[in-house]
Amino acid sequence: MLDANIKTQLKAYLEKLQRPIELVASLDDSAKAQELRGLLVDIAELSNKVTLREDGQHTLRPSFGVAEPGQSPRIHFAGIPMGHEFTSLILALLQTGGHPPKVDQAVIDQIKALPGQFAFETFISLSCHNCPDVVQALNLMAVLNPGVTSTMIDGAMFQDLVNERRIMAVPTVFLNGAEFGQGRMTIEEIVARLDSGSAARAAEAIAAKETFDVLVVGGGPAGSAAAVYAARKGIRTGVVAERFGGQVMDTMGIENFISVKETEGPKLVAALEQHVKQYEVDVMNLQRAAKLIPGELIEIQLENGAVLKSKSVILSTGARWREMNVPGEKEYKAKGVCFCPHCDGPLFKGKRVAVIGGGNSGVEAAIDLAGIVSHVTLLEFADTLRADAVLQSKLNSLPNVTVIKSALTTEVTGDGQKVTGIRYKDRVSGDEKLVELEGIFVQIGLLPNTDWLKGTVELSERGEIIIDAKGQTSVKGVFAAGDCTTVPYKQIIIAMGAGATASLGAFDHLIRSSVPA
Template sequence: MLDAAIKQQLAAYLERLQQPIELVASLDASAAAQEMRELLHDIASLSAKVSVREDGTATRTPSFAVGRPGEAARIEFAGIPMGHEFTSLVLALLQTGGHPPKVAPEVIAQIEALDGEFRFETFISLSCHNCPDVVQALNLIAVLNPQATSAMIDGALFQREVEARKIMAVPTVFLNGEPFGQGRMTIEEIVARLDVGAEQRAAEKLAAKEAFDVLVVGGGPAGAAAAIYAARKGIRTGVLAERFGGQVLDTMAIENFISVKATDGPKLAAGLEQHVREYEVDIMNLQRAEALIPGERFHEVRTASGAVLKAKSVIVATGARWREMNVPGEREYRGQGVAYCPHCDGPLFKGKRVAVIGGGNSGVEAAIDLAGIVGHVTLLEFADALRADAVLQKKLYSLANVTVIKQAQTTEVHGDGGKVNALSYKDRASGETKRIELEGVFVQIGLLPNTDWLKGTLALSKHGEIEIDARGQTSLPGVFAAGDATTVPFKQIIIAMGAGATASLGAFDHLIRSSLPAAVAA
């Protein structure tokens, strides 16, 4: 099951086990069960501290549990955790075996103090790059808190259960049988939702902080670069982020980051955070900015929790989000057939009919990827020509199970009350409204800047982008901006990083000049 190189690496990891663990398999006669059996015995052969039993009685088969001998196992894998989930398996083995997790001590204490029954079930696809973070977070909660259990369920292997629960997106998490969350979630986000009173404590902690020299709002590439450049100047720097990493966390393949041939979003985001933490930067994660309040000496940023932070200068780097179609049915069926990540949710539509909305690079790439999984793809483009690169269009038109419709204005997403079953569009050439029967709609029509909270405070373009000059200065003295939330013409990771550095240097220059006596500054 495992090749020699992986076995060698895994054997080295298993040397870190501090306590014996056992893998308890619940198998059937399927080919997947045979693969699972081989995987478990391969793992056990690499360490004397790992044993395997095949007398499990789990309701889902094939599956296996990870636990300690003599104790009820609290982690379950219903499916073969390869691909992106192999790391989830390795961490489950190590953490169950006593290897300390790389999580902040205060988060560990918070998990251990949780009181109640927490039975988590996470439906994933093995191609989903967001799923492992959720699985690993819930597995760790199960390791640290004896009242918690965590089950990873491969949606492709347990299709009947996926259909019965009307799951149309991954990761989808159930807590005690009820929907808990969907999409990427960090362990801090999950624990904050479970811990009653956590938000109030966090708000009180924020409100007690001293004023910053530079407060960066946003934790994506632009925000991270701004924070590093500010901290290197030796000034008091803070980062307020709704989720550190930003939209990069939702990006699968990154192949145009100069000097790095290929990486992925979560890996790059982790590197950004690690780099920022090497400096004296106060990172305030899971906090959404709700208002910017200008002041003469200090600007203030009010968070959704009600806390107010003060800073001599502010750098806004709140990025952008997926643009919605804003048609009837889109929000009603989000996660029930309407999706925004083909890499994550594509496997759930195996053999089915789907539509991709958008003929740019993202839309055409999505259609190409989906064509290898689903039964048929219909790509709808509003304009009279696709905007994607020629090489992508050539590949798209070579696929037999793809139909391209141009001059198509999507007007409505239809469903049966539980999931999507059709889409309507207007033929812009004839004016006729047409209907396509399908099971999924993947929206790929660009981005919207996260600047709603700034309306009426800063000058914004007609597209809602923050207007900046060559130094990143906004219309408000002492407030700078960088990245996808601004009027910078190209929305790229590497450009956002450069813009973050520019804005940070601009802010530092502002601080120097504003602290000088008027005669000297002139």
């Protein structure tokens, strides 16, 4: 099952086991079960602290559990955890075997103190780059708290269950049989939802913080760069972010980050977070800004009611996926309307889908999906595609792709439970048409996360924060950087440079403000 190189690496990892572990297989007569058994045999042969038994009683087959000998498994993998989930498997083995997790002690204590029984099921696809974060978070919770169980379910292998639960997006998490959430979730977010008193405690702690010299709002590439540059000046620096890493966490392949041949969003975010935490930066995660109040000391009011004060502020709130804003879109989001072809594409194997948008993202999505689904219809508003010529050439070579230009999307149709089609208007003839399908992937660009700033900071017609060459906004002491601003090109490396610029601009402002007139 595993090649020699992977076995060598895995053997080295398993040397970190501090106590014996047991793999408990629940198999059937299928070919996938034999493939899974081969994987488990390979793992057991790599360490004398790992044993395998095949008398598991899990209802999902093929599957296996990970446990200490003599205990019932609290971690289960229904499917073969390869691809992006191989890391989830390794961490489950190590953490069950006593290897300490890289999580703040406060979070560990919070997990151990959770009362009750929590049976989590996470539906994933092996090509999903957001799924492992959720699986790994829930697996760790199962290791730390005897009342928690975590089961990873490969949607491609258990299609009947996917159809029964009407799952059309991954990761989708069920708790005690009821839907708990969709999309990427950090362990802190999950625990906060289970611990009813955590929000109030966080608000109280934040409200008690002293005034910052620089407060960065947003934890993506721009915010991370701004925080590092500010902290290196030796001034009191804080970062308040709804989700550290921002949109980059949802980015699959990154191949244009200079000096790094290729990487993935979550890996880059982990490196950014590690770099920021090397300095004395106060990172306040899972906090959404609600209002900016200008003044000699600028105030940032959070949704939880807490207020932070700072001598200068850097806004780096990034952007989000632009939606079509047509009837039916919100009703069928995650029920056929999707935004990540890498994550959700495998759930539409053999089905008909549409891609909205003819830029590079849209055409790349159509090309990727064409290898999975039965047919792709690409709808573009303009009369020409905007994607690079090489991508258009590849797209046009695919037999199961139809390109429709001059198409104005007017409605997402459905049967109350899932998408059944999409309506569009031919902008040339004026005719209204319906395409019957099961999935829609929206790839029409980004919208800046600046709604909360309207009426306070000057914005462009597109809602972007207007800045000058130093990142200064229309409000004294308030700077901005990244995809939420009028910078013409929305790229990770440009956002980082803009974050550094805004930080230096803020530092210059602080120096000049401290000198008496």
